[in-house]
Amino acid sequence: DIQMTQSPTSLSTSVGDRVTITCRASQSIRNYLNWYQQKPGKAPKLLIFAASNLQSGVPLRFSGSGSGTDFTLTITSLQPEDFATYYCQQSYMTPITFGPGTTVEIK
Amino acid sequence: QVQLQESGPGLVKPSQTLSLTCTVSGASISSGSYYWTWIRQSAAKGLEWIGRIYIRGGTNYNPSLKSRVTILVDTSKNQFSLNLTSVTAADTAVYFCARGITALGTNGDFDYWGQGTLVTVSS
Numbered sequence: 136d137i138q139m140t141q142s143p144t145s146l147s148t149s150v151g152d153r154v155t156i157t158c159r160a161s162q163s164i165r166n167y168l169n170w171y172q173q174k175p176g177k178a179p180k181l182l183i184f185a186a187s188n189l190q191s192g193v194p195l196r197f198s199g200s201g202s203g204t205d206f207t208l209t210i211t212s213l214q215p216e217d218f219a220t221y222y223c224q225q226s227y228m229t230p231i232t233f234g235p236g237t238t239v240e241i242k
Numbered sequence: 243q244v245q246l247q248e249s250g251p252g253l254v255k256p257s258q259t260l261s262l263t264c265t266v267s268g269a270s271i272s273s274g275s276y277y278w279t280w281i282r283q284s285a286a287k288g289l290e291w292i293g294r295i296y297i298r299g300g301t302n303y304n305p306s307l308k309s310r311v312t313i314l315v316d317t318s319k320n321q322f323s324l325n326l327t328s329v330t331a332a333d334t335a336v337y338f339c340a341r342g343i344t345a346l347g348t349n350g351d352f353d354y355w356g357q358g359t360l361v362t363v364s365s
Contacts, residue, residue, distance in 0.1 A: 136305075176340055178355035179289070189278035190353065218305050222289060226348040228353060230304040 137161050139234040143214050145223055154210040156237045158223035163203045167227035171209045173236075174219045179234040182221075183208065213239070244268040246339050253315035254333075254363050260326040264339030264356055271320045274298040277342035277350045278322045280313060283358070284335035294350065296324055296340060329363045336360050 138161035148154055158168065161217055164185040170181035181190045195223035196211045210217055218241055223234040250262035264278070271278060281294040291301035295313045302336045307326070315322040326333060336358040342350030 167348055169297040178353070178358055179355050180355075181351060184343075184353075198362070199260075199313050213331075224289075224352075226342075226350050229290040229291075229349055230306070233291070233352055234280050 136230055137143075137164060137228065139221060139223055139225055139231050139232050140226055141221075141234040141237050142234055143237060144235070145238040145240060149241045150215055151242045152213045154213055154217075154239060154241075155203060156208045156221055158201075158206040158208070158234050160204045160227075164227035166202045167225055168196075168199075168201065168206045169224045169226060170219075171220065171222045171224065172219045179222060193221045210239075244354045245343065246341065246354055248339050248356040248359040250359065250361070252360055252362060254329055255365050256330055256360060256363055257328055260324070260329050260333060260361055261362070262324045262339075262359065262361070264321070264322050264324075264335055266320050266341075269341070269354075271322060272297055272314060272317045275344055275359060276314075277344055279316065279340045279342045279350060280324045280350065281338045281340055281352070282335040283338065286332070287335075290335075292324065292326075292337075296344070331363050334361065334363045 140159045168186045172182040173179040187199045220236045220238045245267045247265045271361045277294040279294040295301045297337045310327045314326040338358045340352040341354040
């Protein structure tokens with residue numbers, strides 16, 4: 136199985152800040168990397184697919200980059216509704232695997 | 243508007259079979275463009291892909307669960323289902339059904355999810 140890791144595990148930040156979350160795969164997954172946002176009691180929401188493509192309806196302050204094994208999710212100018220947990224997911228091969236998540240908390 | 247809704251018992255006894263159904267509206271489950279997928283989430287394992295059914299290509303399961311999992315589809319009802327046999331407390335989780343996009347060679351970008359249903363395994 137492809138192992139996904141994320142850093143940091145959590146971070147405390149403020150509205151208006153820039154946030155960067157890193158995801159690493161245990162082997163090359165080319166650009167088959169997705170990012171999700173999950174709020175308590177809700178299903179994950181697809182933000183970014185194929186490493187850098189913004190899902191329809193997702194605000195432009197979200198962006199993704201990377202290829203191979205190292206990927207980044209960036210949120211510019213964090214908004215109150217962005218406090219949540221973020222997961223990366225590889226769709227390169229089955230079994231599909233997810234990262235452990237990064238929780239973005241209010242400072 | 244595509245919607246997915248899980249249904250099934252919230253409590254299952256150890257060694258019994260967990261059975262859930264996902265009802266899809268706003269999209270045809272017969273479309274060959276999607277993987278219809280089950281994912282679960284627990285504190286211990288995080289988000290765990292269980293498996294998928296693909297109208298044109300059958301099923302794929304997580305090897306860690308493969309011996310216990312069956313995913314079926316009922317196109318007449320626009321539903322797909324999950325059966326997980328011989329459950330233990332480790333199978334306690336929130337179970338989600340999701341639609342996975344198959345375009346561009348991906349094995350699944352999950353663009354629509356059900357709300358999730360908590361299944362507890364306990365006697």
